[in-house]
Amino acid sequence: MKRRIRILIAKPGLDGHDRGAKFVARSLRDAGAEIIYTGIRQTPEAIAAAAVQEDVDFLGLSCLSGAHNRLFPEVVKLVRELGGQDIVVFGGGVIPKRDWPGLNEAGIRFIFGPGTPMSDVIAVIRENAPADAELAP
Amino acid sequence: MQPDPEMLVRGIRDRNQQAVARAISIIADRRPGWESLLDAVGKEPRTATFIGITGAPGSGKSTLADAITSFYRAGNRRVGIVAVDPSSPFSGGAILGDRLRMQDHAGDPDVFIRSMASRGRLGGLAPATAETAAILAMAGYDPVIIETVGVGQSEVDVMSVADVVLMVLVPGNGDSIQALKAGVMEIGDLFVLNQADRPGSDRLLAEVNAALRLSGDEDCLSRVFQTVATEGRGVPEVATGIDAFLGSLQSDAEKAASRRERQFLRLVNLAVHDMTDEAFEAYRKSGCAPTEGGTSWSEAVRVATGFLDWLRTRPN
Numbered sequence: 389m390k391r392r393i394r395i396l397i398a399k400p401g402l403d404g405h406d407r408g409a410k411f412v413a414r415s416l417r418d419a420g421a422e423i424i425y426t427g428i429r430q431t432p433e434a435i436a437a438a439a440v441q442e443d444v445d446f447l448g449l450s451c452l453s454g455a456h457n458r459l460f461p462e463v464v465k466l467v468r469e470l471g472g473q474d475i476v477v478f479g480g481g482v483i484p485k486r487d488w489p490g491l492n493e494a495g496i497r498f499i500f501g502p503g504t505p506m507s508d509v510i511a512v513i514r515e516n517a518p519a520d521a522e523l524a525p
Numbered sequence: 526m527q528p529d530p531e532m533l534v535r536g537i538r539d540r541n542q543q544a545v546a547r548a549i550s551i552i553a554d555r556r557p558g559w560e561s562l563l564d565a566v567g568k569e570p571r572t573a574t575f576i577g578i579t580g581a582p583g584s585g586k587s588t589l590a591d592a593i594t595s596f597y598r599a600g601n602r603r604v605g606i607v608a609v610d611p612s613s614p615f616s617g618g619a620i621l622g623d624r625l626r627m628q629d630h631a632g633d634p635d636v637f638i639r640s641m642a643s644r645g646r647l648g649g650l651a652p653a654t655a656e657t658a659a660i661l662a663m664a665g666y667d668p669v670i671i672e673t674v675g676v677g678q679s680e681v682d683v684m685s686v687a688d689v690v691l692m693v694l695v696p697g698n699g700d701s702i703q704a705l706k707a708g709v710m711e712i713g714d715l716f717v718l719n720q721a722d723r724p725g726s727d728r729l730l731a732e733v734n735a736a737l738r739l740s741g742d743e744d745c746l747s748r749v750f751q752t753v754a755t756e757g758r759g760v761p762e763v764a765t766g767i768d769a770f771l772g773s774l775q776s777d778a779e780k781a782a783s784r785r786e787r788q789f790l791r792l793v794n795l796a797v798h799d800m801t802d803e804a805f806e807a808y809r810k811s812g813c814a815p816t817e818g819g820t821s822w823s824e825a826v827r828v829a830t831g832f833l834d835w836l837r838t839r840p841n
């Protein structure tokens with residue numbers, strides 16, 4: 389039997405609500421993943437430490453404030469410094485298409501624009517999970 | 526890629542966060558190499574204190590763990606936290622949200638927080654909670670705080686893992702009164718009446734004291750504390766209470782002996798759990814198991830009895 393995929397859903401920066409992030413967390417839970425949820429207003433340092441301590445397979449970052457170009461790469465850098473080499477980082481929120489290439493370059497492997505169906509997110513997670521991990525069988 | 530247990534153990538001792546985190550996953554998920562790693566962890570004599578926190582959902586267990594952590598951090602101690610939340614019975618997934626209340630310590634390398642899903646276990650902990658706490662102890666975290674799931678009435682697992690169990694009760698909560706009645710009080714060594722800023726806390730205090738006196742504890746005052754975890758109020762008193770409780774217990778040698786015994790029981794428990802799972806799976810596939818039934822407890826007991834009979838009479 390395979391183990392369950394573990395995912396940290398985190399919100400760096402100062403934006404004040406997390407309805408979207410919570411929705412993603414619940415949907416992924418219902419797809420069978422173990423989600424660690426840390427709430428709003430997280431520093432990149434706190435997110436990176438949580439991702440490594442929790443030994444997650446994926447780290448999903450959500451940002452609505454527009455500071456993603458600074459915050460997301462910072463989180464990736466800190467995660468790698470702490471030894472989280474294999475953690476797949478993805479991003480969501482309101483991120484203009486023109487910022488996608490730069491973020492990809494900085495190690496944010498997947499970006500989901502507003503209105504992305506959850507089934508797309510789940511498919512990406514399924515396809516990029518470690519060989520010994522799965523969502524609900 | 527098979528990890529080298531010796532290298533992992535060295536990483537744990539060197540307090541490398543990634544090594545500690547991976548070692549926990551290997552044992553919790555039974556990834557390749559988990560047995561030898563478990564052996565290495567089991568050989569380590571433990572000196573760290575394991576503090577269990579149990580109580581109904583929303584009573585403030587995570588907030589209290591956070592406040593207790595602040596207290597010990599002020600004394601420059603490194604603190605480990607293992608927090609268990611329930612797995613969904615439908616998808617097997619889980620939302621582990623205890624970190625939400627532990628923000629004060631996010632990013633502090635001297636606080637290691639690990640969230641775990643109960644994965645169908647009923648005793649209030651996840652299958653590898655004790656082992657996770659032991660790994661954190663090996664990495665020099667002391668104390669290690671263990672937060673139970675907090676659903677159901679019989680979160681007895683934590684008794685076999687923790688050196689001291691805090692039972693959190695809150696005013697105006699039917700569950701707390703229920704706990705007093707149902708004999709769940711036996712799980713707690715100390716009683717933390719949290720949310721003392723809310724009405725009814727003094728009444729709860731009187732009720733708990735009365736219940737403890739009834740059960741023959743004349744010295745109950747030293748075991749009951751009022752706290753406001755959100756503000757850290759009453760937390761130093763709880764910490765003093767923990768020390769007093771542990772000190773009053775036994776000599777260090779006796780403590781070590783009882784720890785060894787508990788560790789052994791835990792391991793046997795783990796093995797029994799695994800073997801039972803396997804055997805039950807075989808029973809279901811054997812064609813002897815009932816394929817339908819009600820949802821009542823008595824029905825479940827009937828099926829379980831059939832399973833045990835089948836085990837006894839099974840060839841080989």
Ligand SMILES: Nc1nc2c(ncn2[C@@H]2O[C@H](COP(=O)(O)OP(=O)(O)O)[C@@H](O)[C@H]2O)c(=O)[nH]1
Pocket residue numbers: 580581582583584585586587588589626675719720721722723752753754755756
């Ligand atoms: N008024 C009050 N609220 C508290 C206190 N301790 C915790 N809470 C709140 O109770 C809620 C549940 O707390 P949490 O720690 O998540 O409870 P848990 O489910 O037992 O872990 C949160 O909104 C906390 O802020 C307290 O002492 N007083």
Ligand SMILES: [Mg+2]
Pocket residue numbers: 586587588622623672
């Ligand atoms: Mg909690």
